[in-house]
Amino acid sequence: MLRGDSGSTATGVLMERRILLVAVYAVVIAASIARADTRRPILLESHVGPPPKDARYFIDYMVRTMGADAPLAGEELRRRIENSLSRTAGSPERPKNIRHLVEDGRRLFIEGEFLSAVAQLEQAHETLMSKVALVASDQTLRDALHKALLVTAHSYLRLKQPDRATELVSQVIRSYPDRDLSMVQYSPELVGFYKKVRRELDRQPRGTLMVTTRPEKCLVFLNERFVGLSPVKAVDLYPGRYRVFVQRPREPGRIHLANVNGGDHQITIDFELDRLLKTEAFVGLSFKSRQAQTQGEPRYAAALARALDAPMAIVLGFRRYRGRRVIEGTAISADTGVIRSGMVALEPAAPSPDTLKALGLFLVSGKPGIGIIVGDGPGGAPPAGAPDDSGGGFFSAKVFKWITLGIAVAGLGAGIALIAIDGRGNCDVAQGGLCPESYQTMTPGIILTVAGGAAAVGSGVLFYLDARGSKKVGVLPWLGPRHAGLGAVLSF
DSSP states (O other): OHHHHHHEEEEEEEEHHHHHHHHHHHHHHHHHHHHHHHHOOOEEEEEEOOOOOTTHHEEEEHHHGGGGGOBOOOOHHHHHHHHHHOOOOOSSSTTTTTHHHHHHHHHHHHTTOHHHHHHHHHHHHHHHHTTTTHHHHHHHHHHHHHOOOHHHHHHHHHTTTOOOOHHHHHHHHHOOOOOOOOOTOOOOHHHHHHHHHHHHHHHSSEEEEEEEESSSHHHHEEEEEEEEEEEEEEEEEOOOEEEEEETTTEEEEEEEEEOSSEEEEEEEEEHHHHEEEEEESSSSSEEHHHHHHHHHHHHHHHHHHHHTTEEEEEEEEEEETTTEEEEEEEEEEETTTEEEEEEOOOOOSSSOOOHHHHEEEEEEOOOOTOOOOOOOEEEOOOOOOOOOOOOOOOHHHHHHHHHHHHHHHHHHHHHEEEEEETTBBBOOOOTTOOSSOOOHHHHHHHHHHHHHHHHHHHHHHHHHHHHHOOOOEEEEEEEEESEEEEEEEOOO
């Protein structure tokens, strides 16, 4: 019996170990899958100035056609950047009626409408937090934020929600450590609660935060409070989360979050990346010139990929290549830089879904596809021998249709004029007399009229073909010993 019990116990222990081992394997596999998902490539837009009006259509369409192979893009990428890296500091436009929102919220609180007061004041708080750059530079707006937070906390106290009130008062103490509450402005209830929360925070260890920037000498703000020029060390900080905002005299950066829980902490901010990175109208990089784009795009796209733990960044932009507008993509490794680039012509006809999908898959995996012009780097021309389906250049239908139209108008006008004056006298004689000499312009008039008519027909054909959107319409001049003319090359 003892052996049987012992064997059963041993078997049970073995089974438990196996179950535990399977559970561990399952956790490891699940973690690997989750990590594989987070290490998807990211897709960034890159523009000189504002993006083209149709940029959103082409980029979103390409991402949709790629299905499961699509990189992290659009709204999903924006949330990822704002949750783990930085968020926009807002536009410089001053919010309208912000003080009225705060005062109306305070009035509703006095009237006992606490839920309405909370709704009004949280709207004011949300508006101010969407314009951190403006609040940091305008002390009056920072005062309005201080009042909004305190009256909201007081409203939550009256609504019997002390936890939420504590959270808001703690935020006020971290953001305004040099201010205290006066019973002249606020009720004894709120002042007493404020002092209680502050005593609790005072019992917790303070921390420091070292803020460095590239380049140095940026203005540094913690929760919209100016603390100095970078590099700067903020000391004696209450524990909690801080908004770190840096700017140069006329160039705002972005908002970074830093957790301070006692001890020393450090954050390094690349101000140039902050200045270029956009997450509102589009997610990507915005440059002031084509030269700055060519030089900076690989560096900053790779930096973003590293910051988001992505293997590479797919960068899409729009430019002109050989007279045609194209969508250009570049694959940039987080570790090694540019891997490959390619483009697809958008004129004279929009590319098919298959062509857009092929461009996306080429950038992600390197697999070539039909309709892609393979490039040699960001902004670079395709290498020698690369297929060119852009159809651009001087002798394209898009350009030459206007030239032939001008020739047609000139030829027809001159030819008709010469025919009209044929046989008329070209000398001055007395009235009723005959001029011994007359214009002989019928032959050149007919030649010019026929040539103008031919040019008009050719121009009409080129207009029609270009409007129909043939993939390639080329016009080639030729010259022989006694003849000259034009030849059209069409490809559908």
